[in-house]
Amino acid sequence: MSASLRLVHPPEAPDSARWDAVARRDAAADGTFWSCVKTTGVYCLPSCAGRPKRENVVFVETRAEAEAAGFRPCKRCRPDRFVMGALQDRISEIDWARAHAALKADGWARLGRLLSDGECAALIAAYEEDALYRSRVVMRRHGFGEGEYRYFADPAPEIVSALRTKLYDRLAPLANEWAQALKQDRAYPRDHVAYRKVCAKAGQKRPTPLILKYGPGDYNRLHQDLYGGEVFPIQVAILLSEPGRDFEGGEFVMTEQTPRRQSRAMVAPLEKGSAIAFAVNERPMEGARGTYRVKMRHGVSEVRSAARYCLGVIFHDAS
Ligand SMILES: [Fe+2]
Ligand SMILES: [Zn+2]
Incomplete structure (x- = not known):
């Protein structure tokens, strides 16, 4: 050999x-x-x-x-x-043409492994560091499901803000394509610093990146992460735990509602450290008679053992 x-x-x-x-x-x-x-x-x-x-x-x-x-x-x-290189390089190495094509066809795309085991472990450990967060949400209190999550305070840890700004750069062109297809009279700025100003003008000033923690029996009902009128149409989730070892169950589930059709359910296979991008709410779909408006929702099926942590990167801020 x-x-x-x-x-x-x-x-x-x-x-x-x-x-x-x-x-x-x-x-x-x-x-x-x-x-x-x-x-x-x-x-x-x-x-x-x-x-x-x-x-x-x-x-x-x-x-x-x-x-x-x-x-x-x-x-x-x-x-x-093993994850090679700086975060910037890993994001550059993603096949963005393929990712955009998958987002257009299905409303979601696998982005591959973005975080190393060490980075996943550091983010999981950081879940307990109170000073890093602006708020904590116990899902049961709001009827969102079972489990909890914490929103990072500004400024978010380096790796989180780097993911947010660098992924934005790659997704903004597709967001603009979608806005045009849906006949929305708007343009997303080229970089995330400028986009946060747009959010602030709309009264949405609080950062939305978050870490979600699910224990045995926890789940997340199908939902859309909307925090006001200002919406960036694509978001990213990165799994921090290892399926089959750190937890069982806990599948990332999405549904797609097309006009005059029953909903389609999709399950995104995720590995530890790997990311998916998916539509927050509406996306355009090309049909025989023009462009349809497709509504997406996402959630997490029941976690059956131990703990599942996930990093959520939402690009619009909250009011
Ligand atoms: Fe969500
Ligand atoms: Zn070895």
């Missing part, structure tokens, strides 16, 4: 330096190369807790090389789940 592997020896990182990093389990080297273990047929992050022998290890520069040579991702360090 290793015969097809190309050994890489860039001057800045000879294999001896790479092996040193593996021996030290150096997390700083994660993502810069991958070690393939010939005896087990798996490939690993340099920081993996496994202890392969030097003679059994070959290094490659990309995951694609490791997989092409027949190596499987290590179950221990999960190199397949």
Whole structure:
């Protein structure tokens, strides 16, 4: 299997330096190369807790090389789940043409993995830090379901505000396309700073990014996240917990109501750290006799065990 592997020896990182990093389990080297273990047929992050022998290890520069040579991702360090680069780069690497096409066809799109395990863990831990939030909502009190959520105060933690501003940049062109198709006489500004000013003018000044926490038996009724007349038509949710391990059930559910039709239900498969974008409320749908107005709702089915955390990024602010 290793015969097809190309050994890489860039001057800045000879294999001896790479092996040193593996021996030290150096997390700083994660993502810069991958070690393939010939005896087990798996490939690993340099920081993996496994202890392969030097003679059994070959290094490659990309995951694609490791997989092409027949190596499987290590179950221990999960190199397949490693998130590369700065948030900005991860957002740039999303296939936005495909995401926009899916949003237009179905009202939602998978954006892939945006947050690393460490970032998910940090956001879950931050749920208990009172100073980060402007308010807490116990869903039962409002008839929203069971569970609770907290809205971040301004300024939101760096990673949350970065997600909000950078995802906005990519979604605003589609929001404008939808506004035009729905014959709404408006334009969404190019960047989120300008858009927050539009929200403030409409009396919506309070930030809406939030973390939702569901325990056993909790769920979220189908709803739309509307906080006044000013609405950005697309929002993003990022799952912070691992399905099947941290919780069971808790599926992200959407319904789509088309004129003169029964509702269509859709379930978005989500992995830990992965994101979906979906329509907040109305979206245009091209039909045989012109453009239809389709209404979307979303919710979460019952969580059957342990805890499910989710980060919600809504682009309009609340009154
Ligand atoms: Fe929601
Ligand atoms: Zn490993």
